[in-house]
Amino acid sequence: MTAAIEIHNATKSYGDRPVLRGVDLTVEQGTVTVILGPSGSGKSTLLRAINHLEKLDEGFVAVGGELVGVRLHGDRLQExxxxxxxxxxxxxxxxxxxxxxxxxxxxxxxxxxxxISRGIRPAVARETARALLERVGLADKESAYPRQLSGGQQQRVAIARALALDPEVILFDEPTSALDPELVGEVLQVIRSLTGSGRTLVVVTHEIGFAREVADRIVFLDEGVVVEEGMPAEVLDAPQHPRTRNFLGKVLI
Structure with a gap:
């Protein structure tokens, strides 16, 4: 399979606090990768590094074979x-x-x-946007403002917005963590509908049942290190590392 995302030696610290400690990870094209781990393990930082919202101290990220945020200048990476x-x-x-x-x-x-800001004609952008809002079940809300929607509806709009440029890769940073429990399902259903579309999805979440259902691969991150990775049945049902077993024991309880 072709690699959609390649992460090599991703290293990041905030001051004297290491957050990522040389992460290496390959995500295959068209797959769903779920990243699990305790709070503070570096999950969100790793996700943000993929589209260069976070600048790595060392290492690099490539999407579709192209370095993200940097270029090779001689033997050095240049912003x-x-x-x-x-x-x-x-x-x-x-x-x-x-x-x-x-x-x-x-x-x-x-x-x-x-x-529109990237040069797409407004009429075309609106036509696409309306189709996307219908896809996420919000065709009747196009004239509403965010404050008039529930959290689940706002997140579905955010997913439609992420799809508007027809991206190859979509990153989800704990997309249900800010939602009331009864609204979680509607957002997960929209994400579930994107699987098998040919796009590559990377999802940071604590929703273990959802991870088991949709993931092609589970990555467990702890203290800035990939501790374990594999298919859902391997990592969730038969974890090999004590830290993975300890985390899953607490979450599943």
């Missing part, structure tokens, strides 16, 4: 210009745990903002 980084991010959708919708824009305006 790209912001416009080039923005071009790359158009290929990498990102769904944040806190929705990150623009409160002063309607739902439709939120979804069309990025496509």
């Amino acid at each position: 790209l210009r912001e416009k080039d980084i923005l071009r790359q991010r158009a290929r990498i959708g990102f769904v944040f745990q806190s929705f990150n919708l623009f409160p002063h824009l309607t739902i439709l305006e939120n979804v069309v903002e990025a496509p």
Whole structure:
């Protein structure tokens, strides 16, 4: 299979606190990878490094064979210009745990903002946005503002927005953690509908049942290190590492 994402020696510290300690990870094209781990294990930092929202201290990320956020200059990595980084991010959708919708824009305006800013004709962007809102079950909310929607509805809008540029890769950073329990299912159902679409999904979540159902591969991260990875049946049902067993024991209880 072709690698959609390649992460090599990803290393990141905040001050004197290491967050990622030389992570190596390959995500195959068209697959669903779920990243599990305790709070503070580096999951969100790793996800944000994939589209260069976090700059690594060492190592690199490549998406579709192209380095993200940097270029090779001689034997050193050099930061790209912001416009080039923005071009790359158009290929990498990102769904944040806190929705990150623009409160002063309607739902439709939120979804069309990025496509229009990248030169797509407004009429085409609106047509695509309406189709995406219908796909996530919110066709009747296009004139509403984020504050008028539930958390689950806002997150579904955020997913539609992430799809608006037709990205190759979509990253989900704990997409249900800010939701009331009764709203979690509607968001997971939308993510579930994206599996098998040919896109590559990477999902940071604590929803073990969802991970078991949709993941092609589970990655367990702890203290900035990939402790264990494998198919869901391997990692969730027969974890080999004590830290994985301890985490799953607490979460499943």
